[in-house]
Amino acid sequence: AEDLLQTPIAHAAETAFAMSGLTRAQMDMVSIYDCYTITVLLSLEDAGFCEKGKGMEFVSQHDLTFRGDFPLNTAGGQLGFGQAG
Known part of the structure; x- marks a missing residue:
């Protein structure tokens, strides 16, 4: 059965990393x-930045600010940079 919690970034990340070296x-x-909080967590997992099911643990253990050890969505995500209005 299809994994309904797998995001498209799973395939895209593998392709991008392979192409870039x-x-x-x-x-x-x-x-x-980052349309929803869960989307970010699932995407971090599927992109291989942390184990599946460990997204929340990963973000709680890292500084996600632009000066942190894992800068994430430094442009502000959907609220600061995305679809205004």
Whole structure:
């Protein structure tokens, strides 16, 4: 059966990292679509930044600010940079 909690970033991330020759550890910042909180957590998991089911634990253990150890959505995400109005 299809995993309803798997996001499209699972395939996209593998393709992007393979094409770029870079690893997840080499990323200076990460920008993830954040329409809902759960979307960010699932996307971090599916993109391989943390284990499946460990997204909340991952974000609680990292500084996600632009000066932090894992800068995430530094442009403000959907609220600060996305679809205004």
